Amino acid sequence: MRIAKALQLTLTLLACAFLLVPTIQSVLAGVTANYFRGLSSGLTLKWVAEVWSLYSGSIFLSIGLALACLVVTTLIGVPAAYALARRPGRGSRVIEEFVSLPLAIPGLALALALLQLYGSLQGFRAHWSFILVGHVLYTLPFMLRAVLAVLAAIDLRSLEESAATLGAGPWRRFIDVVVPNALPGVLAGGLTVVTLSIGEFNLTWMLHTPFLKTLPVGLADSYASMRLEIASAYTLVFFVMIVPLLMAMQWASSRAQRMFR
Amino acid sequence: MTLTLSKVAKTFPDGTRALNPTSLEIAEGEILSLLGPSGCGKTTLLRIIAGLESADAGGTLSFNGEDVTRLPVERRKIGMVFQNYALFPNMSVRGNIGYGLKMAGLPRAAIAARVAEVVALCRLEPYADRAITALSGGQRQRVALARAVAPRPRVLLLDEPLSALDAALRTDLRDELAELLRAVGTTAVFVTHDQDEAMAIADRVAVMSMGNMLQIGAPEALYRRPADAFVARFVGNAMPLGGRIEGDRLLIDGAVLPLAQPAHGTTAWVRGEDIALDDAGPLPATVDAVTFLGTHYRIKLTTTGPAPLFSLHHGHSAPRPGDTVRLSIPPHAILTLPAAA
Numbered sequence: 001m002r003i004a005k006a007l008q009l010t011l012t013l014l015a016c017a018f019l020l021v022p023t024i025q026s027v028l029a030g031v032t033a034n035y036f037r038g039l040s041s042g043l044t045l046k047w048v049a050e051v052w053s054l055y056s057g058s059i060f061l062s063i064g065l066a067l068a069c070l071v072v073t074t075l076i077g078v079p080a081a082y083a084l085a086r087r088p089g090r091g092s093r094v095i096e097e098f099v100s101l102p103l104a105i106p107g108l109a110l111a112l113a114l115l116q117l118y119g120s121l122q123g124f125r126a127h128w129s130f131i132l133v134g135h136v137l138y139t140l141p142f143m144l145r146a147v148l149a150v151l152a153a154i155d156l157r158s159l160e161e162s163a164a165t166l167g168a169g170p171w172r173r174f175i176d177v178v179v180p181n182a183l184p185g186v187l188a189g190g191l192t193v194v195t196l197s198i199g200e201f202n203l204t205w206m207l208h209t210p211f212l213k214t215l216p217v218g219l220a221d222s223y224a225s226m227r228l229e230i231a232s233a234y235t236l237v238f239f240v241m242i243v244p245l246l247m248a249m250q251w252a253s254s255r256a257q258r259m260f261r
Numbered sequence: 262m263t264l265t266l267s268k269v270a271k272t273f274p275d276g277t278r279a280l281n282p283t284s285l286e287i288a289e290g291e292i293l294s295l296l297g298p299s300g301c302g303k304t305t306l307l308r309i310i311a312g313l314e315s316a317d318a319g320g321t322l323s324f325n326g327e328d329v330t331r332l333p334v335e336r337r338k339i340g341m342v343f344q345n346y347a348l349f350p351n352m353s354v355r356g357n358i359g360y361g362l363k364m365a366g367l368p369r370a371a372i373a374a375r376v377a378e379v380v381a382l383c384r385l386e387p388y389a390d391r392a393i394t395a396l397s398g399g400q401r402q403r404v405a406l407a408r409a410v411a412p413r414p415r416v417l418l419l420d421e422p423l424s425a426l427d428a429a430l431r432t433d434l435r436d437e438l439a440e441l442l443r444a445v446g447t448t449a450v451f452v453t454h455d456q457d458e459a460m461a462i463a464d465r466v467a468v469m470s471m472g473n474m475l476q477i478g479a480p481e482a483l484y485r486r487p488a489d490a491f492v493a494r495f496v497g498n499a500m501p502l503g504g505r506i507e508g509d510r511l512l513i514d515g516a517v518l519p520l521a522q523p524a525h526g527t528t529a530w531v532r533g534e535d536i537a538l539d540d541a542g543p544l545p546a547t548v549d550a551v552t553f554l555g556t557h558y559r560i561k562l563t564t565t566g567p568a569p570l571f572s573l574h575h576g577h578s579a580p581r582p583g584d585t586v587r588l589s590i591p592p593h594a595i596l597t598l599p600a601a602a
């Protein structure tokens with residue numbers, strides 16, 4: 001019994017170490033004065049500052065893209081999920097599968113398709129909204145499915161009908177009944193969308209232009225062309241950005257879920 | 262408000278004829294109960310009155326003479342209590358009750374005042390600020406009713422409001438609901454498949470079967486003078502006696518039971534409380550089973566008739582299974598009804 005427990009603990013710790021050690025090492029490398037001489041060379045924020053001066057544009061672009069992506073997927077995903085939830089049936093299943101198709105297609109292929117279709121529209125091609133389109137295509141199924149799952153679990157029809165008997169027209173019913181009850185799904189979906197958008201590399205790599213580098217694209221760029229310390233400092237910046245964001249969204253969604261229990 | 266239905270029918274897109282043309286008038290302040298077995302079209306009729314379902318072309322529906330057949334549900338000013346209550350989980354008890362008032366565009370202060378009034382009427386004070394999820398079934402039922410009556414609807418529609426509760430609670434809440442509906446004073450239509458519930462709450466009961474309205478009347482009238490065998494069976498569990506009616510006599514295998522008046526060619530029915538064990542009675546029977554129910558015995562009897570008879574026997578002792586007894590039925594207690602379709 002005790003041996004089994006100890007074994008379990010060891011395994012867990014090993015798994016943690018497996019994930020954490022490279023991360024910590026990378027983060028440490030980002031604040032080491034000279035990586036090849038190790039920590040003895042002293043700690044510095046020089047590299048972080050350099051990353052900031054070189055790539056702050058990428059940071060803001062990524063945050064902007066993620067937020068825009070969240071807004072667009074919410075605006076499309078919630079009404080779409082609502083429409084699908086109201087008419088469950090074969091047609092709705094087919095549409096749901098169709099929207100989910102980008103999940104199964106490699107990001108590269110999706111990007112290629114977008115380039116073939118819109119590549120010649122110069123203004124659009126070089127604009128950040130071009131990358132946004134790719135991100136929306138890729139993340140929409142996550143929003144749609146999260147909202148649909150929540151809406152399918154409540155008796156939407158009778159809730160709406162009871163609102164109607166109390167004098168609420170279609171728009172009020174949507175705002176007062178559908179949206180608040182879909183909120184846990186929207187938050188869960190939003191969490192996924194923001195995370196995926198910030199971390200997306202495949203598709204963005206194909207779609208980006210030299211002036212439009214998102215965080216992961218910038219990361220690849222720094223790995224390829226900068227000192228190792230700068231690349232590591234970049235990883236550190238990435239963590240500092242995304243971890244609080246993830247924690248905030250996780251907190252919001254668990255709060256919302258408790259609200260509806 | 263007077264509610265008038267004229268030739269209202271409903272055929273669903275898949276061809277199901279849920280309601281045959283029905284005409285009906287419900288008086289101001291009256292509580293009407295729609296009573297019938299599952300699938301007979303009660304909910305469909307209620308939803309047509311609410312505006313949640315449209316009637317087939319040709320039918321009209323009016324409130325106080327105003328034609329509302331085409332009026333969408335949100336503009337009909339009705340109140341409805343759903344079978345599963347359909348309370349808004351994203352609002353508190355107060356929020357639910359105030360929702361209709363908010364939709365009516367009342368100012369905040371007026372909403373708060375009316376909500377407080379309805380909360381008191383439905384005795385919901387201790388729960389007013391709770392979340393819906395923190396209420397028991399009976400409390401939810403009262404919130405659903407409070408929410409429906411708060412905006413002073415023209416007619417109150419209730420779809421089996423007690424069926425989601427367990428049996429003991431149902432009996433308690435039945436009387437409470439009857440009292441509340443009378444206190445509110447609104448015209449109300451109340452759907453149920455439980456005859457006791459219908460009798461306890463309604464001024465008039467409409468018995469439905471397979472999309473038809475068979476008979477409408479006060480509970481006593483339905484019980485004492487059912488229009489046909491279905492109503493007699495459904496309201497008060499009448500049992501067929503079999504035999505043959507000739508003039509003012511019922512002949513069952515040689516036994517002769519007198520009737521109150523001639524009823525040639527009809528069938529004879531009787532209720533359990535009217536069958537007396539009587540050594541001098543004309544009808545022989547064998548005791549099959551005896552159940553003691555506290556206030557009375559329920560005795561299962563076999564005669565030569567088409568179905569076993571159940572007698573409600575109030576004596577201090579009962580015969581034993583296997584005994585042969587004789588039965589008498591007072592002439593006025595034999596219901597003579599047209600043969601069921």
Ligand SMILES: Nc1ncnc2c1ncn2[C@@H]1O[C@H](COP(=O)(O)OP(=O)(O)OP(=O)(O)O)[C@@H](O)[C@H]1O
Nearest residue numbers: 273275277279298299300301302303304305306454
């Ligand atoms: N949307 C629909 N489409 C097709 N048929 C329907 C629909 N709704 C109800 N029906 C049919 O109409 C008939 C009447 O249904 P209704 O719901 O009015 O019965 P009910 O008397 O309320 O029964 P219960 O006591 O079980 O609630 C049933 O045969 C039912 O199957």
Ligand SMILES: [Mg+2]
Nearest residue numbers: 303304305420
């Ligand atoms: Mg029903």
